[in-house]
Amino acid sequence: FVGVIGMDIDFSDVIDYIDNIQPYDRSAAFLLSNKGTIIYHQFLEAGTNLGSVSSDFTKISQRIRTENRNDELVTYDYEGESRKLNWRTLNNRMKLVLTTPIESIHAARNKLITRIIAAAVFIGMMFFVLTMNMVYRIIKPIQRLRVSASKLAEGDLDVELQPESNDEIGDLTVSFSKSAKLLSGYVEQIKGLAYRDALTGVMSKAAYEEYVKKYSEIVENRSKAFSIMVIDINNLKQINDVNGHAIGDKYIMTCLSCFTDKFINSPFF
Secondary structure (H helix, E strand, O other): OOOOOOOOOOHHHHHHHHHOOOOOOOOEEEEEOOOOEEEEOOOOOOOOEHHHOOOHHHHHHHHHHHOOEOOOOEEEEEOOEEEEEEEEEOOOOOEEEEEEEHHHHHHHHHHHHHHHHHHHHHHHHHHHHHHHHHHHHHHHHHHHHHHHHHHHHOOOOOOOOOOOOOOHHHHHHHHHHHHHHHHHHHHHHHHHHHOEOOOOOOEOHHHHHHHHHHHHHHHHHOOOOOOOOOOOOOOHHHHHHHHOHHHHHHHHHHHHHHHHOOOOOOOOO
């Protein structure tokens, strides 16, 4: 008793599978027997010897028959078109051959290169934008500090800066702003000392000169009526020499009070 067990496979399924092998545009796959005859080809008749198709296929057909696989693409011309070819030996000793036009391979490569270049340009632009943004965020506060320092050097102490970040530049901005405020306070204190007479408590000669500058435009334009009184006291040197400077100081204060008590809304220098 002999039993034979087998499986019937519809060859059209194999054909569909082979026709769907399309790594590139206009690629074509076909099956050869181990003797080099065509089992299936989309355009050539089955049973045709591959070496008889063209002179270029003679040596290629011989290599396909003797070599199980090829790791390098074989170049040949067919009907005026340059193509590349490769093959693998299947378990049933059939040869699965794949052929592709060189133009299609180059087109795919060029497309990939174009995509890589486009991606590189996009990444470069994004990197440039991010870099410029970071540089702007760094330079802008430094530029503001430079302008504020220039104003401070010119005597403008009304400098107020707000930190735009919490990094070292933000800390520097806060420190600079605090320094400007402290300096402004010191200057006001110095002005208070310089513009106030230590003995009498009225404004000093320096304050008088500032006052004259301020009212010089009023004098020129005669836009406001006012008067200036200059008072001199007699024998101050004699009193200092005879009675001492303490009495001389008291003499100055007493003479001054005679006027400040009467002209309470007028500045005295």
